[in-house]
Every structure is written in structure tokens, then in C-alpha cells.
Amino acid sequence: MAEIAKDYQQLPKNYLFRxxxxxxxxHIARRPGVHVYDLGIGDVSLPLPSNVxxxxxxxxxxxxxxxxxxxxxxxxxxxELKNRIAEYYHALGADILPQEIFINDGAKGDxxxxxTLFASGTTFGLQDPAYPVxxxxxxxxxxxxxxxxxxxxxxxxxxxxTEENDFIPDVPKEKIDVIYLCFPNNPTGATAxxxxxxKYVDYANDNKxxxxxxxxxxxxxxxxxxxxxxxxxxGANTCAIEIQSLSKAAGFTGVRLGWTVIPQELSAENVDPxxxxxxxxxxxxxxxxxxxxxxxxxGEVILSPTGLESVVESTNYYLNNAKSIKAxxxxxxxxxxxxxxxxxxxxxxxxxxxxxLSSWEAFDHYLERANVIATxxxxxxxxxxxxxxxxxxxxxxxxDAAIKAIVDNLQTN
Amino acid sequence: MAEIAKDYQQLPKNYLFRxxxxxxxxHIARRPGVHVYDLGIGDVSLPLPSNVxxxxxxxxxxxxxxxxxxxxxxxxxxxELKNRIAEYYHALGADILPQEIFINDGAKGDxxxxxTLFASGTTFGLQDPAYPVxxxxxxxxxxxxxxxxxxxxxxxxxxxxTEENDFIPDVPKEKIDVIYLCFPNNPTGATAxxxxxxKYVDYANDNKxxxxxxxxxxxxxxxxxxxxxxxxxxGANTCAIEIQSLSKAAGFTGVRLGWTVIPQELSAENVDPxxxxxxxxxxxxxxxxxxxxxxxxxGEVILSPTGLESVVESTNYYLNNAKSIKAxxxxxxxxxxxxxxxxxxxxxxxxxxxxxLSSWEAFDHYLERANVIATxxxxxxxxxxxxxxxxxxxxxxxxDAAIKAIVDNLQTN
Numbered sequence: 001m002a003e004i005a006k007d008y009q010q011l012p013k014n015y016l017f018r019x020x021x022x023x024x025x026x027h028i029a030r031r032p033g034v035h036v037y038d039l040g041i042g043d044v045s046l047p048l049p050s051n052v053x054x055x056x057x058x059x060x061x062x063x064x065x066x067x068x069x070x071x072x073x074x075x076x077x078x079x080e081l082k083n084r085i086a087e088y089y090h091a092l093g094a095d096i097l098p099q100e101i102f103i104n105d106g107a108k109g110d111x112x113x114x115x116t117l118f119a120s121g122t123t124f125g126l127q128d129p130a131y132p133v134x135x136x137x138x139x140x141x142x143x144x145x146x147x148x149x150x151x152x153x154x155x156x157x158x159x160x161x162t163e164e165n166d167f168i169p170d171v172p173k174e175k176i177d178v179i180y181l182c183f184p185n186n187p188t189g190a191t192a193x194x195x196x197x198x199k200y201v202d203y204a205n206d207n208k209x210x211x212x213x214x215x216x217x218x219x220x221x222x223x224x225x226x227x228x229x230x231x232x233x234x235g236a237n238t239c240a241i242e243i244q245s246l247s248k249a250a251g252f253t254g255v256r257l258g259w260t261v262i263p264q265e266l267s268a269e270n271v272d273p274x275x276x277x278x279x280x281x282x283x284x285x286x287x288x289x290x291x292x293x294x295x296x297x298x299g300e301v302i303l304s305p306t307g308l309e310s311v312v313e314s315t316n317y318y319l320n321n322a323k324s325i326k327a328x329x330x331x332x333x334x335x336x337x338x339x340x341x342x343x344x345x346x347x348x349x350x351x352x353x354x355x356x357l358s359s360w361e362a363f364d365h366y367l368e369r370a371n372v373i374a375t376x377x378x379x380x381x382x383x384x385x386x387x388x389x390x391x392x393x394x395x396x397x398x399x400d401a402a403i404k405a406i407v408d409n410l411q412t413n
Numbered sequence: 414m415a416e417i418a419k420d421y422q423q424l425p426k427n428y429l430f431r432x433x434x435x436x437x438x439x440h441i442a443r444r445p446g447v448h449v450y451d452l453g454i455g456d457v458s459l460p461l462p463s464n465v466x467x468x469x470x471x472x473x474x475x476x477x478x479x480x481x482x483x484x485x486x487x488x489x490x491x492x493e494l495k496n497r498i499a500e501y502y503h504a505l506g507a508d509i510l511p512q513e514i515f516i517n518d519g520a521k522g523d524x525x526x527x528x529t530l531f532a533s534g535t536t537f538g539l540q541d542p543a544y545p546v547x548x549x550x551x552x553x554x555x556x557x558x559x560x561x562x563x564x565x566x567x568x569x570x571x572x573x574x575t576e577e578n579d580f581i582p583d584v585p586k587e588k589i590d591v592i593y594l595c596f597p598n599n600p601t602g603a604t605a606x607x608x609x610x611x612k613y614v615d616y617a618n619d620n621k622x623x624x625x626x627x628x629x630x631x632x633x634x635x636x637x638x639x640x641x642x643x644x645x646x647x648g649a650n651t652c653a654i655e656i657q658s659l660s661k662a663a664g665f666t667g668v669r670l671g672w673t674v675i676p677q678e679l680s681a682e683n684v685d686p687x688x689x690x691x692x693x694x695x696x697x698x699x700x701x702x703x704x705x706x707x708x709x710x711x712g713e714v715i716l717s718p719t720g721l722e723s724v725v726e727s728t729n730y731y732l733n734n735a736k737s738i739k740a741x742x743x744x745x746x747x748x749x750x751x752x753x754x755x756x757x758x759x760x761x762x763x764x765x766x767x768x769x770l771s772s773w774e775a776f777d778h779y780l781e782r783a784n785v786i787a788t789x790x791x792x793x794x795x796x797x798x799x800x801x802x803x804x805x806x807x808x809x810x811x812x813d814a815a816i817k818a819i820v821d822n823l824q825t826n
Binding site for chain 2: 001002003004005006008009011015017018041043044045046047048049050053054056057058060061062063064065066068069070071072073105106108109112113116117118119120121122132133136137140141142175177178207208209210247251253254255256268269270271275276279282283285286287288289290291292293294295298395
């Protein structure tokens with residue numbers, strides 16, 4: 001008799017962005033023809049540079065001819081792309097070799113799969129709030145342990161990100177085996193300095209812990225004391241895995257491309273140096289045949305000097321949106337954070353009729369009153385209660401109109 | 414202290430095709446300039462039809478313009494592609510709805526991930542020999558149980574495929590919870606009749622077992638009593654998951670596209686009807702953001718009437734290769750199976766100097782004597798010992814030259 005894993009049944013009822021989509025559709029059904037502005041999900045709106053689309057088209061067309069046709073690229077991705085990524089790290093002053101790079105189809109898969117490396121009984125540290133994929137994948141794999149009345153799991157340590165700590169938690173006092181860090185952060189937009197990251201790297205090396213560094217938003221960093229890669233920090237190669245994505249950098253949310261770095265020196269309690277890199281390689285050989293060759297052809301252009309220039313251009317556009325969101329909120333007396341080195345603005349929920357709204361109340365209020373979608377902070381974890389995430393990935397005219405509609409409709413009367 | 418999952422360390426030392434690649438490179442290093450024919454790995458050699466490459470190029474180019482740019486397609490893939498796949502099933506006489514289809518990036522990922530659905534303690538039935546991904550993913554997830562001296566695992570039941578049963582095992586006598594079936598089979602090329610599959614479907618429904626049906630090679634079926642989909646068999650919708658791939662059908666080994674079907678009616682011991690479909694949907698939302706939009710654009714053309722015609726053309730080409738391999742082996746007095754509804758020919762290892770070679774001895778002999786790579790049958794499981802898998806995916810001139818070189822060099826003197 002086939003039996004479904006009970007871990008599957010422990011998952012939250014609905015994935016956050018699915019819940020939002022359902023409420024949006026219900027709203028539109030109630031008000032046919034209404035225009036809803038979406039500052040919720042982090043999907044990009046700018047199209048791709050022509051040199052990237054041309055390279056992908058050329059790769060696609062080359063598959064028509066026997067002389068230029070190519071099949072399997074291998075489960076680790078193409079050599080040329082890995083070389084370009086190694087150069088990208090070199091330019092940042094980080095030491096990463098091509099054989100330490102595993103090309104993936106965007107960060108989500110590896111963010112969810114990387115926990116499979118670790119033994120059951122591992123304690124995982126997560127920023128609270130955080131991208132829901134980290135916790136959900138740990139729950140799904142059966143490693144999260146028992147859940148309490150607050151929905152918190154025994155084997156997960158929740159590192160609170162609050163106004164008091166500028167949404168960057170200090171290194172934990174207790175021993176945690178594996179810590180997920182996302183900087184620039186989704187959802188708060190907080191971005192860690194070199195000094196903060198160094199404390200985490202030292203903590204990890206001192207405690208033989210491993211950091212999972214989600215660097216998907218590094219492309220938005222403008223302040224020079226904020227590292228774009230964990231490997232810019234001394235000592236990180238022995239304790240950190242980095243996961244990257246071209247989704248937000250280069251508009252690849254639909255094309256799908258990213259990578260994961262597992263350094264040769266990465267060490268853990270029960271393995272020899274170099275072994276984790278080799279074990280992940282085997283895991284990829286079993287689970288993955290590489291991302292689409294067409295996507296890889298586009299990625300090679302993005303990692304070229306002209307490609308990296310176009311990344312700066314498109315991320316500047318979104319950073320301007322973020323600036324505009326922050327300015328409009330500030331005028332209305334609503335505090336906000338992030339949005340400086342990040343495409344997300346984290347804002348307190350407003351007080352309406354003398355009552356500070358909860359995250360979902362603010363969601364409903366913005367949708368009802370202003371026809372704007374914004375992500376409820378509590379969807380990213382309990383410490384997100386009382387906050388809203390605004391995504392700056394829209395077209396600038398929509399972005400500005402949406403945030404104006406929100407502040408114009410803050411009062412119920 | 415981070416600790417690596419011990420399941421990772423239970424994996425076979427080397428993935429089969431990686432081992433083959435290493436021996437091939439060593440051979441070339443010993444004989445610089447030698448031309449090695451590869452009848453080993455199942456990578457395709459024919460280029461893609463122009464309507465497919467044009468559709469992909471057009472999709473890539475459309476991403477340059479704001480009006481036609483698209484982002485996330487969703488973790489289940491695009492609606493249009495799902496509709497075409499549902500039509501594909503309808504044409505086979507199978508009842509599959511778009512919401513039962515989950516687009517993936519080729520069969521490998523889901524073949525490896527699908528076991529996550531099942532509780533620990535599940536017994537898995539595998540054909541022996543079989544595609545190594547099934548067993549390796551079960552081992553990696555920690556569900557395989559203890560391993561004995563023969564490398565066999567406690568929670569895996571090995572269904573022997575032998576000359577006596579025409580490489581199609583009868584339904585098991587014992588109760589097995591989840592059974593992987595691959596027809597047309599990789600590696601043996603054996604293809605099950607409707608009658609055989611009906612016995613498996615009845616077994617599964619009677620025992621509340623679930624079948625995982627790997628249909629990646631269905632595109633090669635020419636005999637009309639052999640179903641291309643498990644859902645052509647009455648009763649399959651309540652007990653079978655089907656995994657498909659366009660890799661071998663349409664030359665998509667590098668482009669990456671396939672799908673998995675989880676019927677609404679699929680049932681298991683501890684869930685309500687419809688629940689497994691919903692749980693897999695949640696799982697995909699956590700682990701996957703859909704395959705590349707460019708690949709999906711190509712897939713839509715393949716699933717169109719002209720696209721399906723080109724699939725028949727390219728699979729005919731490979732079936733001709735298989736026929737040629739079988740004819741040449743037969744002339745040399747070497748028995749072979751498969752290759753009729755399948756791109757793989759399964760052949761007994763030859764007797765050289767009065768000694769029947771083992772699988773790896775035959776591998777070395779073919780490589781040394783004829784400069785041909787063929788896959789050792791034992792690499793697919795213990796029952797594959799004494800056999801070799803020849804892949805028919807080469808160019809026909811290479812295919813014929815390679816198999817001729819093998820039979821011309823069977824003697825050592």
C-alpha cells in the first residue's frame with residue numbers, strides 16, 4: 001500500500017504567492033474591468049537586452065544543422081559559462097574555480113535542494129522573515145522536526161530581523177549547524193556589510209557550521225562596503241555555499257538560469273576536504289541534466305562586459321522605483337526600510353481609524369481601496385507581522401501610480 | 414557542526430556514464446588521434462526540425478520588447494503547452510486533463526524527485542536492470558534501507574528481467590508499495606503489451622500500490638498492441654504516475670523539456686482522492702519555477718501535428734540504426750533483444766577465446782579492439798551482467814561502422 005510522506009502534509013496550506021494570486025483573482029471577479037497594480041510578486045517587467053536575445057535565438061537556430069547541433073550539456077552546465085562565472089568572481093576579488101561552480105536553472109531549485117546534503121537532526125538557522133522556500137523545503141524533507149502552536153519547527157532556529165537590529169540579526173549565541181543568509185534580503189531589503197558577514201563567517205568556521213548564502217539580489221548593491229558575494233569575505237571558502245540567479249539581475253525569470261558554488265575547501269564534521277563538492281556533483285548527476293542550452297547561451301552574454309553593463313542599467317531602473325516608493329511612503333508618514341541596495345521596500349503597515357493593521361489587513365486594505373497588490377510581511381515568517389513588502393520590479397509609471405494610490409487611500413472615510 | 418547526510422555517502426562511487434566517459438578519455442589519451450565511435454550514452458545526433466528551432470528563436474527574440482516580454486511561466490509550465498499535451502493523450506484514447514500535467518525540464522529530475530512523495534518505509538520495486546537514476550535517488554533520499562553484500566537494498570525489490578521472461582518481469586508475488594516501470598525499456602528495449610500493463614495496473618489497484626511509468630521512449634513504439642501511455646490501460650488513472658520527455662523524441666537532450674502526469678484520481682493509503690495531485694503541485698511550487706520559456710515554445714511546436722510528424726521521422730531514423738545493429742550482431746552469431754520499438758539493442762556479451770566476457774570485459778574489449786563505446790549491462794543492475802546495451806542514437810554511417818568494427822574484431826588473434 002503506497003503511503004504519502006507525512007512531511008508533505010505538514011506543508012502550509014497554500015504557498016504565499018498562490019494565496020495572493022487567488023485573492024487577486026477574487027477581487028477582479030468582484031470588480032470586472034478594474035486595473036490592479038501588482039507590487040507583490042517579484043517578477044521583472046523590463047525586457048532583455050538585444051545582445052542577449054540574439055545570442056539565444058542564434059543558439060536555437062544553430063540546433064537545426066548537424067554541424068552545429070549539440071545535445072546534453074552535462075549536469076553541471078557548459079564549460080564556457082562556468083569560466084565566465086569564475087571570471088565574475090575574480091573581478092570581485094573572490095577565488096572561485098570553474099569546477100566549484102554548478103550551473104542551475106535559477107536559484108529556487110537549489111535553495112530548496114541544498115538541504116538534502118545535511119544529516120537528519122541538523123539544526124537550520126533561518127532569518128525571520130525569509131523567502132518561504134528555505135523553510136518549506138526543510139519541512140518537506142522531514143528535517144524540520146515537530147511543529148509548535150506558533151507554526152515553528154523544533155530543528156529550525158528563527159533569527160529575528162526587527163527594526164531594533166536593522167533587520168540584520170546578530171550571529172546566534174547557540175550552536176546552529178547550517179544557516180541560510182540572504183543579503184540583500186528578500187523581503188526586508190536589508191544588506192549586510194563586510195563586517196557583519198565576517199562575523200558570520202567566523203562563527204561558521206569556529207563552530208564548523210555551514211552558511212547557505214542566497215546572493216540572488218547582489219546585483220542591486222551600490223554601497224561599496226557591502227559585499228556582492230560571500231567569497232569576498234576572508235574565510236568563506238571553508239564554510240559557505242553561495243546560490244546565485246540571473247532572474248532579477250537580467251530578467252531571466254522565464255528563461256531560467258543561475259548557479260551554485262560549492263568550494264573545494266568547504267568542510268563539515270564527517271567529510272574530507274573536497275568531498276562535499278564531489279558529493280554535490282554526484283547528486284546533480286542523479287537529479288539534473290543541466291539548464292536549457294539556449295538559456296546558457298544567453299547567460300554567457302550576460303556575464304560578458306557589455307552584458308554586465310546592461311545589468312547595471314536595468315537594476316538602476318528598479319532601484320529608482322524603490323526610491324520613489326520610499327519617498328511617497330515617507331511623505332505619508334509611513335516608515336520604510338530597504339530599497340537602497342535592494343529591489344524590495346519593507347514598510348510598516350499603516351494605522352487606519354486608530355488601529356494599526358496586521359499584514360493581511362493591510363493587504364486587503366490596499367487591494368480594496370487602491371487596487372494594489374503588496375505582499376503581507378507575515379507571509380515570510382512571524383517577525384514579518386505588521387509589515388508589507390513592496391516589490392520595485394514594475395514599470396516605473398505603474399510603480400509610481402500604485403504607491404500614490406495607496407497613500408491617497410489610507411483613510412477609510 | 415554541520416554533518417553531511419550519510420545517504421550521500423552510500424551512493425555508488427561513480428555514476429555509470431561518468432565512469433564510461435573517464436575510460437573513454439583514458440583510451441584516447443593512450444591512442445592520440447584515434448576515432449572512437451560512441452554507442453554508449455543515449456544522446457541524440459539528429460538536429461531539430463526548422464519549425465521547432467524557429468519557434469524557439471522567435472520566443473527568444475520576443476523577449477527584447479516590452480510588449481512581448483514574459484517573465485515567470487509558473488512552476489507547472491505554460492497553459493498552451495499543457496493543453497497540447499492533454500490533446501496528445503486524447504488522441505491516444507487516454508483521459509488526461511491539463512491540470513493533471515506538470516511540465517518539467519526533462520524526465521530525469523522528476524524520475525529522481527518523485528520518490529519524495531512516499532513515506533519512509535515504502536518498498537520500491539525496480540526492474541533489474543534499470544535506469545540508475547531510480548535506485549540512486551531512493552538511496553540518496555535515505556529510503557533504500559540497509560545494503561547487503563551484493564549492493565542490494567532492503568527496501569528495494571529487484572524485479573529480474575531475464576532472457577527467460579523476455580526481459581519483462583511478471584507482476585510480483587509479494588506486496589510492493591511503489592513500482593517503477595520503464596517501457597520501452599532502458600536498457601533492454603523490451604516493450605510491454607497492453608495485456609502485460611493491464612496485469613500491472615490490476616496489481617496496483619488491488620494492492621493500493623502506485624506505478625511510476627517512465628514513458629520517455631514511447632515515441633519509438635511501432636507495434637500497435639503496445640501502449641504508448643500507461644493511461645491507455647483501463648484503471649491506470651487511479652494508480653499510475655507517468656513521466657515523459659522530449660529528449661529522445663525530438664532531440665531535446667540539450668533544450669530540456671518533458672512532463673509528469675499526476676491524475677486527480679490517483680489514490681494512496683493515507684490521502685483523499687485529488688490530494689496527491691495537490692501535494693505535488695505544492696512541491697513544485699517550492700522546488701521549481703518551470704522549464705525555460707524558450708524550451709516551452711519549442712515544445713508547443715513538437716506537440717503540433719507537423720511536429721509529431723517530424724518525431725516519427727527522426728525516431729524512424731534511429732529505429733533503422735537499431736535494425737542495422739541487430740542484423741550485424743545476428744550475422745556474427747550474437748543474440749540480441751529490443752531495438753524494435755526502442756532505440757536500444759540489448760545484446761549478450763561475446764565469447765572470446767572460449768570465455769564468455771563479463772559486461773565490463775566486453776566494454777574494454779570493444780573499446781580496445783574496435784574503438785567502440787558500448788554500455789556495460791551490469792551498470793544498470795546485477796541482472797545486466799553478461800549483457801551490453803547498444804544505443805542507436807548515432808548518425809547512421811557511424812552506427813553501421815561501429816557495429817561492423819565490433820564484429821570484425823571479436824577474436825583476439
